[in-house]
Amino acid sequence: MRLNVVLRYVGIVMLFNAAFMVLSAGVSYFYDIDSGFQPLLLSAALTAVIGAFPLIFVGSNEQISNKEGYTIVVGAWLMSCVVGSFPYLLWGGEFGFIDAWFESVSGYTTTGATILNDVEALPKGLLFWRSLTHWMGGVGVVMFALVILPSLGRSKMTISNVELSSIAKDNYRYRANTIIRILLTVYLGITLCCTLLLRVAGMDFFDAINHAMSTVATGGFSTKNLSIAYYDNIWIEIVLTFFMVLSGIHFGLIFATFTGKYMNIFRSEVVRYYLLSLIIGCLAISVSIWLGGSYESFWSALRYSSFELATYATTTGFAVADSNLWSPFAITLLMIFSIQCGCAGSTSGGIKCDRVCIAAKAIWAKIRQQQHPNAIFRIKLGGVVQEKSVSDFVMLFIVLYLFLILVGTVVMTAAGLDLVTAFSTSIANLGNVGPGFGETGGFNSYANLPGFVRFFCPLLMLFGRLEIFGLLQLFLLKWWK
Amino acid sequence: MGIRKKITIGVLSLAMLLVFSGIVSFFQLSRIGAETQNILRLGQRNMELAREMLDAAEEQNFALLQMFMGENLDYDTLFMEGKERFAIALDNARAEGFTGLDSIAAAYQRYEESAKYYVLHSIEGDTEWFIDEYGTNYHRLTDAVKAYMTSSQNSLAPQALVIEKNAYRAITPSIITIGVMLLVVLMFLYFIDLYYVQPVVKINRSLGDYLSFNTPFNVQMEGKDETFELKEKIEELIAQLKSCLSRNTQ
Numbered sequence: 001m002r003l004n005v006v007l008r009y010v011g012i013v014m015l016f017n018a019a020f021m022v023l024s025a026g027v028s029y030f031y032d033i034d035s036g037f038q039p040l041l042l043s044a045a046l047t048a049v050i051g052a053f054p055l056i057f058v059g060s061n062e063q064i065s066n067k068e069g070y071t072i073v074v075g076a077w078l079m080s081c082v083v084g085s086f087p088y089l090l091w092g093g094e095f096g097f098i099d100a101w102f103e104s105v106s107g108y109t110t111t112g113a114t115i116l117n118d119v120e121a122l123p124k125g126l127l128f129w130r131s132l133t134h135w136m137g138g139v140g141v142v143m144f145a146l147v148i149l150p151s152l153g154r155s156k157m158t159i160s161n162v163e164l165s166s167i168a169k170d171n172y173r174y175r176a177n178t179i180i181r182i183l184l185t186v187y188l189g190i191t192l193c194c195t196l197l198l199r200v201a202g203m204d205f206f207d208a209i210n211h212a213m214s215t216v217a218t219g220g221f222s223t224k225n226l227s228i229a230y231y232d233n234i235w236i237e238i239v240l241t242f243f244m245v246l247s248g249i250h251f252g253l254i255f256a257t258f259t260g261k262y263m264n265i266f267r268s269e270v271v272r273y274y275l276l277s278l279i280i281g282c283l284a285i286s287v288s289i290w291l292g293g294s295y296e297s298f299w300s301a302l303r304y305s306s307f308e309l310a311t312y313a314t315t316t317g318f319a320v321a322d323s324n325l326w327s328p329f330a331i332t333l334l335m336i337f338s339i340q341c342g343c344a345g346s347t348s349g350g351i352k353c354d355r356v357c358i359a360a361k362a363i364w365a366k367i368r369q370q371q372h373p374n375a376i377f378r379i380k381l382g383g384v385v386q387e388k389s390v391s392d393f394v395m396l397f398i399v400l401y402l403f404l405i406l407v408g409t410v411v412m413t414a415a416g417l418d419l420v421t422a423f424s425t426s427i428a429n430l431g432n433v434g435p436g437f438g439e440t441g442g443f444n445s446y447a448n449l450p451g452f453v454r455f456f457c458p459l460l461m462l463f464g465r466l467e468i469f470g471l472l473q474l475f476l477l478k479w480w481k
Numbered sequence: 482m483g484i485r486k487k488i489t490i491g492v493l494s495l496a497m498l499l500v501f502s503g504i505v506s507f508f509q510l511s512r513i514g515a516e517t518q519n520i521l522r523l524g525q526r527n528m529e530l531a532r533e534m535l536d537a538a539e540e541q542n543f544a545l546l547q548m549f550m551g552e553n554l555d556y557d558t559l560f561m562e563g564k565e566r567f568a569i570a571l572d573n574a575r576a577e578g579f580t581g582l583d584s585i586a587a588a589y590q591r592y593e594e595s596a597k598y599y600v601l602h603s604i605e606g607d608t609e610w611f612i613d614e615y616g617t618n619y620h621r622l623t624d625a626v627k628a629y630m631t632s633s634q635n636s637l638a639p640q641a642l643v644i645e646k647n648a649y650r651a652i653t654p655s656i657i658t659i660g661v662m663l664l665v666v667l668m669f670l671y672f673i674d675l676y677y678v679q680p681v682v683k684i685n686r687s688l689g690d691y692l693s694f695n696t697p698f699n700v701q702m703e704g705k706d707e708t709f710e711l712k713e714k715i716e717e718l719i720a721q722l723k724s725c726l727s728r729n730t731q
Contacts, residue, residue, distance in 0.1 A: 057672040
């Protein structure tokens with residue numbers, strides 16, 4: 001593996017990070033040069049030095065191997081999380097080294113969990129930077145670099161294949177360049193629409209753009225301590241619910257729907273399953289919390305349950321109500337949705353509906369196979385026959401995902417957390433959801449968790465965001481020939 | 482870009498980081514120094530004003546006691562001086578922004594009323610009034626000033642914690658810059674080794690093998706800088722040498 005080539009492309013991603021830091025410093029400047037201006041500018045300078053240094057020595061390279069592609073993507077993610085913590089550290093306030101690392105990883109991986117007790121104490125520039133980390137992380141930090149790198153040629157495919165979810169590529173029938181452009185066009189388009197509608201619904205422009213970036217990236221960072229409950233505005237909740245659900249759908253399908261292609265949102269089997277499961281889940285939770293006496297009317301229950309379900313199921317992590325106080329049935333359903341999450345090719349985390357569909361079909365095929373040993377059963381998803389290797393890999397992924405949830409639970413209970421908090425926090429971090437239940441549920445922050453847990457959670461977030469195998473490969477590079 | 486330019490930029494980047502780290506450390510340490518000095522100065526000033534108030538109260542008490550005993554009415558002047566000193570000290574403390582002076586002001590107001598009562602009614606020898614009324618108010622006043630002194634001293638503890646926290650904050654930018662510098666140094670070493678040291682070693686080894694064993698000169702290299710040109714020129718030189726030798730043998 002050529003380390004110099006890896007350093008060059010990781011460096012380019014760092015330069016993008018530096019550019020976004022300068023943008024945040026610009027916001028800080030706009031708001032009367034608040035206390036975030038200097039930290040953001042200093043961080044941008046340091047990040048730019050890290051990014052530009054390899055470019056002095058290493059020339060562009062057209063050919064990148066699979067192994068180098070993996071290392072570039074994982075390296076870019078890790079380095080982005082490291083440099084992303086600089087503004088927090090330099091600003092000070094509630095941030096120590098572990099907390100700044102936590103906040104940065106939570107931002108880039110679009111988890112949206114925070115260690116801040118008082119979010120509103122942050123200057124505007126830093127609030128904007130937090131939301132920007134979500135926005136960059138949502139589509140993938142490397143994607144921005146790929147769109148303006150004409151020198152990469154064929155290597156774009158290698159890198160974008162690693163950056164995109166392994167099952168997300170099925171819905172794209174284009175070249176790497178086109179895929180990246182579609183992805184970013186849809187991403188930017190949804191963000192702009194969301195900002196505009198939030199502004200119309202009653203948010204001020206700064207909050208609207210921050211919440212829009214957070215929503216489209218399915219992140220969850222808010223500019224308010226009470227998250228969306230602060231506004232107590234049903235129109236804002238409706239807009240956010242719509243965009244959260246939309247951001248949980250494959251971006252290629254959204255593009256296809258807008259361009260009038262045959263294979264669109266309404267024809268996709270996975271999207272139909274995703275929306276149906278959300279509707280059924282929403283009704284079940286609404287009835288449960290209404291009958292449980294949490295809300296006086298069914299409509300209130302429906303209002304809060306639909307938002308909370310959307311926020312958990314799409315891994316966003318906003319809050320309008322303290323779901324900690326809801327019935328055990330509702331909490332269990334929310335946890336299940338936090339494991340399943342949205343569709344592949346979207347910004348949401350978790351196992352993803354595509355894998356759930358394939359797994360369910362594989363199990364059904366296995367049952368049918370036992371009934372008819374000589375018959376041949378093919379697993380089809382959206383009319384496309386899935387190879388056995390795909391269904392095997394899906395099963396393996398789900399098993400590994402659930403195993404990691406258990407490992408996370410064991411580690412957190414060992415650190416002194418109660419079972420509900422440990423289990424739900426493990427799910428919330430691995431799925432990049434953000435809020436769990438118990439000590440990390442409702443409007444609680446992660447500030448009161450032990451230092452070790454705050455250090456351990458970012459590891460789960462990274463495993464979840466890089467779909468387990470991405471990060472695992474980094475530890476196994478030595479044996480990758 | 483040539484070797485000299487690349488190495489110069491590399492070294493300049495490191496120097497820039499070093500200077501940057503130094504400047505940040507200097508400013509942060511200066512800020513902490515100023516904050517510490519300010520806290521110490523405020524503590525000292527606080528104590529001075531409290532001591533001045535105690536002395537003034539004692540002076541008034543001494544003068545009043547002398548007048549009460551009927552020894553000398555000239556002590557009236559001393560009493561007025563003490564009163565003035567106390568008022569000035571209290572006003573200064575307020576003007577300098579010290580807090581927690583309300584209890585002293587309240588106690589002093591009661592003490593002043595007692596003293597005024599004595600001056601107006603000239604109740605010489607009324608020991609009961611002196612002990613119960615005046616003495617109690619005087620002790621309340623001195624206790625309030627002493628409590629203020631103690632609380633000022635106690636308030637230094639959280640201020641010391643603030644200084645400790647600020648010190649941690651002050652070194653954070655330096656730590657980050659040093660971390661970045663270390664990363665850049667490692668990259669610099671790696672690139673120098675990869676692009677300049679290794680090629681020179683390879684050229685040297687291959688040239689040595691060519692001279693000793695007449696094995697072909699074959700060095701694989703990346704980049705288009707002076708090292709690459711050196712390799713090209715050696716290859717050209719060997720080719721010329723070979724053609725020269727073949728001409729001579731013919």
